Amino acid sequence: MRPRPDHGETSDVGSGRLAGRKALITGGDSGIGRAAAIAFAREGADVAIGYLPFEEEDAQEVVELIREAGRVAVAVAGDISGEAECRRVVSNAVDGLGGLDILVDYAASKAAIVSLTQSLSKQLAPKGIRVNAVAPGPYWTPLQVCGGQDPEKLPTFGAEARMGRPGQPAEIAVLYVLLASGESSYTSGDIFGSTGGKPQGRAAAPEEVRLRRRRQQRYSFISNEGIHMYVTTTDKTELYVKDWGTGPAVILIHGWPLSANSWDEQAMALADAGMRVISYDRRGFGRSSQPWSGYDYDTLADDLAAVKEQCGAPEAALVGFSMGGGEVARCMSRHGGKGVSKAVLMSSVVPYMLKTPDNPDGTPKSI
Numbered sequence: 001m002r003p004r005p006d007h008g009e010t011s012d013v014g015s016g017r018l019a020g021r022k023a024l025i026t027g028g029d030s031g032i033g034r035a036a037a038i039a040f041a042r043e044g045a046d047v048a049i050g051y052l053p054f055e056e057e058d059a060q061e062v063v064e065l066i067r068e069a070g071r072v073a074v075a076v077a078g079d080i081s082g083e084a085e086c087r088r089v090v091s092n093a094v095d096g097l098g099g100l101d102i103l104v105d106y107a108a109s110k111a112a113i114v115s116l117t118q119s120l121s122k123q124l125a126p127k128g129i130r131v132n133a134v135a136p137g138p139y140w141t142p143l144q145v146c147g148g149q150d151p152e153k154l155p156t157f158g159a160e161a162r163m164g165r166p167g168q169p170a171e172i173a174v175l176y177v178l179l180a181s182g183e184s185s186y187t188s189g190d191i192f193g194s195t196g197g198k199p200q201g202r203a204a205a206p207e208e209v210r211l212r213r214r215r216q217q218r219y220s221f222i223s224n225e226g227i228h229m230y231v232t233t234t235d236k237t238e239l240y241v242k243d244w245g246t247g248p249a250v251i252l253i254h255g256w257p258l259s260a261n262s263w264d265e266q267a268m269a270l271a272d273a274g275m276r277v278i279s280y281d282r283r284g285f286g287r288s289s290q291p292w293s294g295y296d297y298d299t300l301a302d303d304l305a306a307v308k309e310q311c312g313a314p315e316a317a318l319v320g321f322s323m324g325g326g327e328v329a330r331c332m333s334r335h336g337g338k339g340v341s342k343a344v345l346m347s348s349v350v351p352y353m354l355k356t357p358d359n360p361d362g363t364p365k366s367i
Helices: 031-042 053-068 083-097 111-127 142-148 151-156 169-180 206-216 260-272 297-310 323-334
Strands: 022-026 046-051 073-077 102-104 133-136 191-194 219-223 226-232 238-244 249-253 276-280 316-321 340-346
Touching: 022 031, 022 083, 031 046, 031 053, 031 102, 031 169, 046 053, 046 083, 053 073, 073 083, 102 169, 111 133, 111 191, 133 169, 169 191, 226 297, 238 260, 238 297, 249 260, 249 297, 249 323, 260 276, 276 297, 297 323, 316 323, 323 340
Parallel strands: 022 046, 022 102, 046 073, 133 191, 249 276, 249 316, 316 340
Antiparallel strands: 219 226, 226 238, 238 276
């Protein structure tokens, strides 16, 4: 990469602000993660870095820099897009370092990281765990030359910032050190921008912020019950969704007087068995929006299709209980069974299926 980014290899000195701490930094082989790893080591922390296996050469460079600072270095290769690998990387880091005090992770962007940061800070504060986020502006990292920017825009990358240039990873690493240190002991749930003076937009009213977070990236929070989020249907109704585990996907649709909570016991058992489980509150129920209209089977079937699409489940088994079975049946006929691996109807109330003059889309009696 030319010019080579400044990760602090020769410029960072450190002053013991993280002495004795133990940190895991994902993406620690390059870019901002590499700069943070170097800065943490020179501030006195032992450091484990996570990285993709094909980045082994870069990762070993960082390991040597950490050891040159007199600190313990642990390198853990793995793809943390899956839950099992996430657990393994953390476990290996804990084993190698003898514990863990600090996690620096690059897992989401924009509204997703804002919502996640604020929700986790609320949940973890009673345990003495602080959660903050850094929002970088135009920083010169390998991400930019590997698809982050159009090639023709690279020569002027960062010019829109008021400083007229991109930032160097070493210039933002100090912010991670500050947030990880005891100097930020009363700071949690906050987002720290570093943009070179690039405007970040006007301040929004609290209600506008709430709606934007739900509509742009609908993650609400993460708990022991999985990821909670909202999806928006074609008529702008917001549906509350729970998403557990990883593996083959199954979508559970509840009965008439119930909500997604009715599936919790089954959902957690299926997730423990290696499946991804999605359930949601039907429109007008539970935590979903309560519009005046849209309670016909066609609209409810479209809602199911929207949940499937927006949750990123192109292939899924559909399980409908009671009225939910009707939604599965109508979704199958209305959307042609696209991306449905199995359909399960449990004590189901299905739509009228016989083909008649007033139901021309039904099934012929001969069948």
